[in-house]
Amino acid sequence: MWRRIFILVMCVIHICCIMMVGCDRKPEEPVPTETTKASTPTPTPSPTPEPKEKYYGPDFAKKAEITVEGYEEGPEPRPKELMVDGDPYTRWAFKRFPTDVIFDFGAPFILSKAHFTWLETGRIYYYELYASYDGDDWVLIADRSNNDEGYNTTDSFDGFYGKYVKITMLDNEVQNGWAAINEVDIDGFRFVDSPYKIDIQERIIEIEEEVSKEIFIENCNLDGLYEAKVETDKEQVSDGDILKVLCGDVVLVC
Numbered sequence: 001m002w003r004r005i006f007i008l009v010m011c012v013i014h015i016c017c018i019m020m021v022g023c024d025r026k027p028e029e030p031v032p033t034e035t036t037k038a039s040t041p042t043p044t045p046s047p048t049p050e051p052k053e054k055y056y057g058p059d060f061a062k063k064a065e066i067t068v069e070g071y072e073e074g075p076e077p078r079p080k081e082l083m084v085d086g087d088p089y090t091r092w093a094f095k096r097f098p099t100d101v102i103f104d105f106g107a108p109f110i111l112s113k114a115h116f117t118w119l120e121t122g123r124i125y126y127y128e129l130y131a132s133y134d135g136d137d138w139v140l141i142a143d144r145s146n147n148d149e150g151y152n153t154t155d156s157f158d159g160f161y162g163k164y165v166k167i168t169m170l171d172n173e174v175q176n177g178w179a180a181i182n183e184v185d186i187d188g189f190r191f192v193d194s195p196y197k198i199d200i201q202e203r204i205i206e207i208e209e210e211v212s213k214e215i216f217i218e219n220c221n222l223d224g225l226y227e228a229k230v231e232t233d234k235e236q237v238s239d240g241d242i243l244k245v246l247c248g249d250v251v252l253v254c
């Protein structure tokens, strides 16, 4: 996120510099050709840092590797990218049921919720939602085989720790054979290089000595991706306190 902000700031500064140069230029002044050549500024090296990890931001699901079994090629192509392009009116479509859509996040995340945007006509789609840590063992997270909601649906992963999500499209209410998803958003987070021993499966964070709430949250290294708070009246965090990460309903206990 900071890299994006930094790049954005650099862009703004760059644009401002261009504007300032444009405003300062006086057309009646002679243009010293040789001087201009000699004073051509040396390009400033771009301090763009290497990304720490491939999936580091809160929009990790948008960067996932998506596998589909096919897509509508024409007359208007509807490839898989259209289900994560941020536009609720564009969609991936493929004429097959059942068919799987698999998201590979590249690293395990604590998955909170999946939000789907379906066809703008409100057509209901029937599907099953699975999550997996290793891509082999799949856990059924949501059974929407008898779904009765169109437009938008939200399913909770209940803090499942996984690297993959699979959407098995079963059918739609008009039974025309077309699977389609307009948009997928997945909430989740991960601890990045935390000094604490964290048992994600048991949702336990072990701390060796008491620390302030602020230091504790800082040490968790959520990197500001999601808001976190510790539920305790005491000044220090200790055994039995509860860390709530405000990403869906995920709760961890110290």
Ligand SMILES: [Ca+2]
Binding pocket: 082, 083, 084, 085, 086, 087, 088, 089, 090, 091, 182, 183
């Ligand atoms: Ca879209």
